[in-house]
Structure formats: C-alpha cells, structure tokens
Amino acid sequence: MKADNVVNSQTIETLNPSEASTSEAPGNTTTIGAELWLVPIGALAVTWVIVLLKQSLTCKMLRARIANKKLFQPIPCSNCRFFNNSPYLQCAVHPSRALSAEAVECPDFWSRASNKFSR
Numbered sequence: 524m525k526a527d528n529v530v531n532s533q534t535i536e537t538l539n540p541s542e543a544s545t546s547e548a549p550g551n552t553t554t555i556g557a558e559l560w561l562v563p564i565g566a567l568a569v570t571w572v573i574v575l576l577k578q579s580l581t582c583k584m585l586r587a588r589i590a591n592k593k594l595f596q597p598i599p600c601s602n603c604r605f606f607n608n609s610p611y612l613q614c615a616v617h618p619s620r621a622l623s624a625e626a627v628e629c630p631d632f633w634s635r636a637s638n639k640f641s642r
Contacts, residue, residue, distance in 0.1 A: 598626050604633045 600606045600622050605615045614621035616631045 598622060598624075599629070599632055600626050602635055603629070604635050604637075605631065 600614065601608075603614070606621065607613060607615065612618055614626075617626070617629060620626045620629060
C-alpha cells in the first residue's frame with residue numbers, strides 16, 4: 524500500500540500544471556505566460572510602424588501636390604480661349620509656352636469670360 528502511495532504522489536507531481544509551466548532550471552522563474560505577451564505587443568508595434576510610414580508618405584504626397592498647385596496657380600492658361608486641355612496641343616497660339624512660366628506674360632491671352640470679339 525505504501526508503494527502505491529509513492530507512485531501516485533509521483534504521478535500527481537508530474538501532472539501538476541504549475542510545476543509543468545516553470546522551467547526546470549532551479550534559479551529560473553520565467554513562465555510561458557510572460558512570453559505570450561510579447562507576441563501581441565510585437566504585432567502592435569509593427570502595425571504602428573506601418574501606419575506611421577503610410578501617414579508620412581501621404582503627408583509628403585499632399586505637400587508635393589500643394590507645391591505644384593502653387594507653382595501653376597498664377598499661370599493664366601486655363602482661363603484663356605486658346606487653351607485646350609488636350610495632351611497633344613494645349614495652346615493653339617503658343618504651344619511651347621502652354622502651362623509654363625513663360626505663359627504668365629502671354630501677349631495673346633484672351634479671357635474666356637470676355638464677351639467681346641475684339642480685345
């Protein structure tokens with residue numbers, strides 16, 4: 524009977540989950556549960572890095588678009604009667620000057636809002 528108790532106590536000790544989760548080294552007290560927290564924290568960190576990179580790229584793109592709009596804003600080509608927004612021929616009078624810095628002082632500019640046939 525005493526031998527059965529020894530065997531039963533040994534099997535109970537090996538099936539004890541608190542002892543099974545700790546490492547077998549005598550001075551090491553880490554558990555499996557502490558390591559499981561690293562996975563979601565790492566996933567959150569990677570997600571935040573991706574989100575921040577995407578936002579920075581979006582901000583750079585918007586700044587570039589605003590800079591381009593400011594660059595082309597004073598050019599009056601889009602309000603001229605001779606301007607056609609075609610990729611082949613944008614201006615019938617001065618095709619090489621269309622939408623460039625030279626078009627700001629165009630001598631042949633004629634506003635679309637003007638109802639006069641002659642200037």
